[in-house]
Amino acid sequence: xxxxxxxxxxxxxxxxxxxxxxxxxxxxxxxxxxxxxxxxxxxxxxxxxxxxxxxxxxxxxxxxxxxxxxxxxxxxxxxxxxxxxxxxxxxxxxxxxxxxxxxxxxxxxxxxxxxxxxxxxxxxxxxxxxxxxxxxxxxxxxxxxxxxxxxxxxxxxxxxxxxxxxxxxxxxxxxxxxxxxxxxxxxxxxxxxxxxxxxxxxxxxxxxxxxxxxxxxxxxxxxxxxxxxxxxxxxxxxxxxxxxxx
Ligand code: NAD
Numbered sequence: 405x406x407x408x409x410x411x412x413x414x415x416x417x418x419x420x421x422x423x424x425x426x427x428x429x430x431x432x433x434x435x436x437x438x439x440x441x442x443x444x445x446x447x448x449x450x451x452x453x454x455x456x457x458x459x460x461x462x463x464x465x466x467x468x469x470x471x472x473x474x475x476x477x478x479x480x481x482x483x484x485x486x487x488x489x490x491x492x493x494x495x496x497x498x499x500x501x502x503x504x505x506x507x508x509x510x511x512x513x514x515x516x517x518x519x520x521x522x523x524x525x526x527x528x529x530x531x532x533x534x535x536x537x538x539x540x541x542x543x544x545x546x547x548x549x550x551x552x553x554x555x556x557x558x559x560x561x562x563x564x565x566x567x568x569x570x571x572x573x574x575x576x577x578x579x580x581x582x583x584x585x586x587x588x589x590x591x592x593x594x595x596x597x598x599x600x601x602x603x604x605x606x607x608x609x610x611x612x613x614x615x616x617x618x619x620x621x622x623x624x625x626x627x628x629x630x631x632x633x634x635x636x637x638x639x640x641x642x643x644x645x646x647x648x649x650x
Contacts, residue, residue: 405642407630411614412646414630415497418586418612423489424603425503425510428591428617432483432637434476435507439593440619444472455564462557466548469560473506473525474544482513485590485616485636488644490514495649499584502577504592504599506562519573519580521599523562532556569598581605589615590636594622603627616640 415421427437436442438450451457452468482490490513492498500517501510506525510518527536530551537558542549548557563569581587587606594600600622607613607627615621615628616639624631632639644650 405632405634405639407614407632408642408646411630411632411643414586414612414614415588415643415647418497420583421492421498421586421588422580422584422606422611423498423501423588423590424592424606425489425501425505425590426592426596426599427505429485429503429636430480430483430505430507430509431591432485432635433480433507433509435480437591437593439595448472450565453564455566458559458564459557462548466557470544470547473560474539478526478539480507480509482509483637485640486510486513486515488640488649491644491649492647493517497647497649500576500580502573502580502602504596506560519576521563521569521573521577521602523560523570525560525562527561528558529561530554530556531559536561577602578605581611582609584609584611587611587613589613589617589621589623589628590640591617592621592623 436444438444448468452465458465486509489501493515501515502519502521503510504522506522508524508526527538528542529536532554551558581602584606587603589603603623604627613628614630615623616632616636618635
């Protein structure tokens, strides 16, 4: 594979490697991305994840949310790409994962330092009192789910369109991007803002960018130094063998 040996060399000599992941890393776990082939936006109107629409039409929004995120996300298991990142971290070869994903698969694979730029779907939050409840403790057969304390409609603890980025994740992601000597971008179109600034910040601060994606993204011809063209799981397994952590 073109670029593989150069990527291996960069990873072996990097003092600070950071992974930036998008929906593409979870495709081999059976979770469709939003955009492109088989993307969720071919089936649903993105409006259902707009924060103003959610508050105005909680039932309609929740019906789609349950179908998109809770009917199958919870059955998904990490794939080889998530597992290799977790192994790289325990081998001291990866400082952190910055993920746009909300599926919890990095943590399930064993990654410890994960900055969730868009939150996490595995808990619901009450917009009134701030109480958080793990999804398995909530009855989703009756929609919309409500807070036991004050009756307000519960919201998944991920970032809706029109909402800000969680402060801690935003700050740590920025710090990690500035510190990175190598950034691995896995499965992201680069279209979602402000997340797509993260690899650009890394590049501006001197990081080498290795991208893994079967297709070209907005990063490929602008900031990527190496494009390993292929599926995340397959490419990460090849990398793992070569860097000695398979
Ligand atoms: P995206 O949906 O915009 O694009 C997915 C990217 O993954 C594309 O570039 C595609 O070519 C690539 N891809 C497809 N299959 C792949 C594979 N097997 N290996 C590697 N790459 C593959 O994704 P995005 O840029 O991350 O932005 C969408 C937003 O939607 C994210 O912010 C995220 O919050 C959210 N989202 C999350 C999940 C999840 O948690 N798994 C799923 C769908 C959407």
